[in-house]
Amino acid sequence: MATEIFKDLVELKNDTVFVKDKQGIRNLMDTAIYDAVFEADEEKKRAKLIFIKEVAKACGGVPSSIQGLYEEMGRQYPGFTVPAINIRGLTYDVARAIFRKALQMNVGALIFEIARSEIGYTKQRPLEYATVVLAAAVREGFEGPVFVQGDHFQLVRRYFLDNPGAETDYIKGLIAEAVEAEFYNIDIDSSTLVDLDKPTVKEQQRPNFEKTAELSEYIREIQPPGLDVSIGGEIGEIGKKNSNPEELRAYLDGFRETFKGEKGLSKLSVQTGTSHGGVVLPDGSLAEVKIDFETLRSLSEIARKEYGLSGCVQHGASTLPDTAFHMFPETGTSEVHLATGFQNMIYDSKHLPEEFRAEVYNFIKQEYAKDKKEGQTEEQFIYSTRKKGFGPLKKKWWDLPSDVKEPIMKELEAKFELLFDKLKVGNSAEIVNRTVKPVIVGKGTDR
Incomplete structure (x- = not known):
């Protein structure tokens, strides 16, 4: 029982x-x-x-929507950028490390997230992910709003073109599962549907804003009473060309015209030069990432001043050099998504036993050999595929002894401290507690 x-x-x-x-x-x-x-x-x-x-x-860790904080951001930018962290492996231990550092630095503006693709290859369905994060909050004594987010709930272009109804229904099913698991923050990514063959930017963005509006209306239909899920949209597929003001206005104007509901989007993801996981060179090292911070600044300002959004969201940022992160609050960025950098720290830590790392890599080489692209070196293949080593071997990761996991978590804690400092979210608990009123949604105990 x-x-x-x-x-x-x-x-x-x-x-x-x-x-x-x-x-x-x-x-x-x-x-x-x-x-x-x-x-x-x-x-x-x-x-x-x-x-x-x-x-x-x-115990006081309540799944919450960040909507209230983002509405406040839309009125007056508070000078910080909210980190949204994807945890792919050792989720309980990593979440505990995040909460420890959040408590030390009085951080309230912090999101735990998982993407559509990650749910699959890390073998963490929404209910498991949300519960593990909340269990970590209890373990560390964290009380207050806990923001859990569905990241990149993305319509896959080839699936959509083959069968639009089936792909839309799949995303609706994922949204329903996530909201039931108390993900009260959802990022819809239909930027994959943008049609660059159309003659005007508005028509290019039409499939994107119409699908986002449809899915946003669905979220509003199923969200619990007394709670507004925070919904994000996206205009630039991450890793493609940089976004511009004309695209932003075409998308947000089109969304406003199409969306039938009271509260629309709270933020907008844009492309400014990053790619998910970074670009790996033949020797396995990462190419230097160059973000167009002026684009990020101007787009965030337009989103905030003309549309009342919290600002723009930067994806694929965890592999940036540490010296770059202070630029996000300086440019008025509302949220930054961080994932692969933490995965890299776990895999590359000197505290991870070499024989265990070799076991995971051998598993990857055997199970995912078909994923190796023509011309890829083995280093590039391992780097781009090792994210898939967490899910199937989840129990082995969790079963690593404490004298292995604890020093790895210390390394991660130092990184979280640096990021929280650079993003200026220290002492953000006060504004979160003022703007976000947690709603406890009873789910029964299913005994």
């Missing part, structure tokens, strides 16, 4: 969890979340995850 491990520490009344011993719950959370994540029976796993999530909410 899902309630067994916490039976003396909580009380159930009318399918609602009440906490009797918060410290006792913290002490048992490592065991409880491990047991839930690796439960073989899918129904039992779901029940355990739901129960742990309800316990976490009762």
Whole structure:
């Protein structure tokens, strides 16, 4: 039974969890979340995850929408950029490290996210991801709004062109699953549908803004009462050509004309020179990334002043040099997405046993040999594919001994401290608590 491990520490009344011993719950959370994540029976796993999530909410870590903060940003930029962190592996340990540093630096403006593609290859469905993050919050004593986000809920162009209805329904299904798991922040990416063969920018962007409007209306239909999911749009497919003001206005004007609802988008992702994961050179090192910060500044200003959005979002930034991150708050960027850099730190850490790294790489070479592109060196192939080493080997990663994981987490904590400092989110808990009023959505305990 899902309630067994916490039976003396909580009380159930009318399918609602009440906490009797918060410290006792913290002490048992490592065991409880491990047991839930690796439960073989899918129904039992779901029940355990739901129960742990309800316990976490009762302990004060509440899944929330960042909408209120972003509306405030749209009125007056607060001088910081919100980090949105994708955790692909060792999720519980990494989330704990993030919460530890957030507590030390009084950070409230912080997002945990996972993309459509990552849900697949990391084998973390939304319910598991949200629950593991909230379990980490409880374990570290973090209380307040916790922002969990669906990143790049993207329509795949080739699937859409083959069967538009089926691809749209797939994304709606993913949105429904995520919202049910209490992802109250969703980024819709239909920038893949932009048609550059059309004669005007507005017509080029039409498939993008019409699909974003349709999916935004769907989110508004299914969101819980009393809560507005924060919805992001996107105009520039990451890794393609840089976005410009004409595209931004065409997309946002078109969205306004098409969207039938009260609250529309809270932010807009644009392309300014990055690519996801960085560009890897033949020797396995990364090419230097050049971001057009002036484009980011001008687009964020237009989004904020003309449309009331929080600003623009930068993707693919985690592999930038440390010296670049101060530029995001300086240019009025509202949010920055960070993923591959943390994965690289885990894989490349001197504390990760060489034999374990070799085991993962050998698995990748065997299982994903067909993914190797013509002309790729082995170093390029491993770098671009090792993200797929977390999901199938998830239990082996979680089972690494503490004398391996703890020093790796110390390295990550130092990186989180640097990023929180450069992005100026230290002491952002006050504005978050003022602008975001968490809504506890009862999900029952599914016993």
